[in-house]
Amino acid sequence: MADESKAPQSPEGSKPATSGSSPAPPAAGAPASAAPKPAAPAAAPPPPVQVPLDNELSRRYRERFGGAILDAIEDRKQSILIVGAAQWLEIARYSRDTEQFDLLEDFTAVDWPRREKRFDLVAQLYSFPLNMRLRLKAALGGQEETDSLSSVWPTANWLEREIFDLFGIVFRGHPALKRILLPDEWQGHPLRKDYDILQQDTAWVRENLGIESGQ
Amino acid sequence: MTNTLHDRTLPKADTILGADELVINMGPQHPSTHGVLRVKLKLDGERVIGSECVIGYLHRGVEKIAENRSYQQFAPYVDRMDYVSAVSNGLGYCEAVEKLLMAEAPPRARVIRTILTELQRIASHLLWLGTHALDIGALTPLFYCMREREEILKIFEKYCGARLTTHAFRIGGLQYEAYDTLEKDVERFCKSFEARIQEYSDLLTSNSIWIGRTRNVGLLNAADCIALGASGPVLRASGVKWDLRKATPYAAYDQYKFEIPVGTNGDTYDRYLVRIEEMRQSRLICLQAIENIPAGPIMARVGKVLKPPPGEVYHAIEGPKGILGYYIVSDGGTQPYRVRIRPPSFINLQALDKMIRGHLVTDVVAIIGTLDIVLGEVDR
């Protein structure tokens, strides 16, 4: 199964199944406060999963944005750029215009409650001409706002509405930021880790569906 | 590039639609919205001048559930998203987790997976063709398509006991060995299928009313497609010769020769032609695949309890509706930390507002049909 970070190489050699050489903190870039997990690799230690990425793509980004590019990793042969949230829109526009990443394949967020910048914005870019993928990640505080990418890629419109709906991250400059999946008056953002799976917006359920228990 | 998608000329009201002209509500219980989709249409007489999709009626919080299930336990949920093409959802998820584990399914498993996924693509396109033709008024194609789809569902039932939500694959390979007459069944189906596709195109392709209803309806050129993230047949019909099965081959697609059908001006008629041609290509793939299914094990050694090393992976496959992507983040535990599914129907549906502007109400029905959306996947 060839991976697609650079030119499609031959399928990877069969690696021993379990790996996890060093319990590296989740690829969250910033020095994670997450307690390192004791990894108990059963088999012999396989090659490291995360390798610092150093190719002409990351070099171009670093020389263009300097400090804004916090880290460049290659995780399982997929290139990841961890950037500062401040230049998020600028980097996106640069990626689309000069680096030819014309398709925003996916845009989502990951919630790391134990970090002080709890949200990770994850934008999955794909370039038709180069047949190459790149993942831009930015760490974001709980209450922080960021710029909307819908001016760069119109497909971000609904994707950002879903992130706002499920995570509560506000995007400045979004044409019509309101909930897309949940009812408009719903309280709470379900995909946050502190939103328990059994929790419902009891008020909304009682008022609209008339179920007393609210469940 | 400051204009937003929704309402260039409409005043900023509380909702997206200004409420002066005639606003009709299509759905959520509407015979032709393919599920619980509600479209607020703003009409000037018969012409549509604005629209807003209200979705979420079928939202089950699949991504939240994923964070409380182990990797194997979550596999059946994936079938319930796009319930029309459960097998290809399963393929995408299993391959993504295998990539996370940096393991790989054995060749025999990959070939059988390819055969079943291509059969599922034909079944999904058949259901699309039947309901799409029914919306535009042709009553007969629906029953022809259902007859063929029944054959495919029988093969699935023989293989894994289920017809619709099959849960056919496991992480690391396959659960069940191919039953003995699998090759013969698939061969019999593919042999008879060519004549059947000819039956559909005799009924529709050169039918002047069909062309009248679909030519120049729901125009979406290549630039719009890429900007809006539309993928799959919608993208190919606009002239972009691109298919994930060729761009980033997965399963066993790199071993087979097949063409990528491309349309010219991205209207409903081109999307119809592209999907019909795709069915033919999938049939060719199946025929090539059943010639030699390699012997060997059907399951990689991934062990019972899956604890992938911390990290993340994004793996996308070419589903019948478009790019079906899985972004899985693992924190080393037995349960995925975050599973994000890139739903092709959800993103293709976003192009609806752009496509129906200026059309009549009757065309809206045809355009919703041509997008081939499944609300289970849109709402997740």
Next chain:
Amino acid sequence: MLQGALAFVQAWWVELLCAVLIVLVVPLIAGYIVLVERKVMADMQARLGPMRVGPHGLLQPIADALKLLIKEDLIPDDADKFIFWFAPVLSMTAALTSMGAVAFGPWFQVARDINIGLLFVVGISALGPFGIVLGGWASNNHYSIIGAIRSTAQLISYETTAGFALVSGFLLAGTLKVSGIVQAQLTDQVWYVFLAPVGFFTYLIASIAETNRAPFDLPEAESELVAGYMTEYSGFRWSLYFLAEYANMIVVGAVGTTLFLGGWLRPFPNVQWMGWVDALPGVLLGAVGVYCVVRAGKQPAQVQALFMWAVAAACFAVALIFALAAPVGNAPLKFMYAGLYGAFWFLLKVSAYIYIFMWLRFTLPRFRFDQLMRLGWHILIPLALVNVVGVGIGLAIQSALGWNHWMGLLAMLPTTLGTIVVGMLLIRWNDKHAAAASAPIATDGTRVEDSYAG
């Protein structure tokens, strides 16, 4: 008073009998047309259609009728009660009264030899749009009003086309009286469908549009207007509309058959060696009877077997009349024979006509409303006009050269070809314009250009 009434009945018992028959039998026939349609649809779609109620679903229409009678027909709360009740009644009466002037057989006609004959039928069916408009408006539902307006526009524009197509038929026949028309086709020894094929073709299309069927069934298109003007109706009131539609189909079929397919004449009426065709009705009915008897044994339920026996008995009885009456030729049976014989051929042709309706319904997708109106106004009406002129010229040639009967075909040939050529030109001109007109128009009236121009 009583004596006067008796005299009245004495004088007109035949017509009264026909009238009663029409009012009773037509809903039944309409029900069975529905069954035949579902069976034919099923056959074309690789399935069986209704099989459960009665042998091969033969009792299905009766079951449907009962269901509709029992079903509660509710009235939307702020609908206009009086009009809501009046509309389906109006459309049903229009359909049935227009059947008054239709001649099912040589003597089987309610308005016996009314001078304006077919025009009576077309005129009364002009009341049809009322039932639809008032129904759509009275149910006070947004979709119904749109459906009502659309179907009225469609009916009115296609009535004009049907009118012109019939005019070309009347030119040939020379009279409006139904028996006169059929007599003219007998003396001319050629059916008018061959003399004015374009006339028949335009009438066929116009009649499909006039009964809201097949590719023209947009007013009640399920997919977007839910059920058009019939949305709020349910139960018996809805079935009134439904029967009116099928009765209209019979009426339109009857007009087409009388004018173009030679009414109750058997094919090649005067050719002697075609005599064996006379026996066809008797043989056909006998065959149906035998089939019923064979199937009666295999019926699972007792009532179904009884039903099959009844159908078999009826077929044999009529077949017997045909067999007995023809050679013997004694007075009373002779009178009955001519009527039944004519009725058989007439109904055979009408059912062929309706089969075309069904056939189109299951193969063709639906027109969009603007395409439908464009077809009506830009292509069919000019074509029908040209056809009337063509038939006139043909008649002039024919009378000038003194050709008649079979030679008439030659006289008509050039004009028919001319009309067909004109038709082709119209279609090409229309396609060129249609493509431009139907392209989506942006909100401010300009064509949709690449909206990503920033």
Next chain:
Amino acid sequence: MLDSIVFYFFASIAVISAMLMITRRNAIHSAVFLITTLLSTAGIFLQLRAEFLFIAQIILYVGGIMVLFIFVIMLVRLDVPLPQIRSPLRQRIAVFVAVIVFAEAAYIVWKAHAMQGQGILIPTAAPADKLPPNTEDLARSLFGMYLLPFEIASVLLLVAMIGAVVMAKKRTNTP
């Protein structure tokens, strides 16, 4: 005997529905009663054996004009009953005019009744089936003797139609 029964039947319907038409508040109801009036007058034509007039009345009046009436009422939302103007002055004028008209009508009927023979010509009722089929007569006179006025009238109608289309067109293409 039968003729008179039929005549009185249709005449009574016509009069009643005409009365109802005027008094209805709802526009659509009055339109429906107008249709019944027209249909019953058509019935009277039929009773007089004038079949062509019967069918012409139905096709033209009921099938054509009344459909437009109903269209206009539906599209222009006339069915909402307008608030009746109850000013006393208007009512008094209406009553006054009605009385005068009634008086004139009564006078004419009374005078005609008195002068037997010179007044209104009452044709003897021709036996039913002897009447020549009137469609042919109508056609012969329409296209024979009065062809010129027929053509002029048709041209006039054509002009009127084109005028209507032009006016309608002007309104639609300015959004």
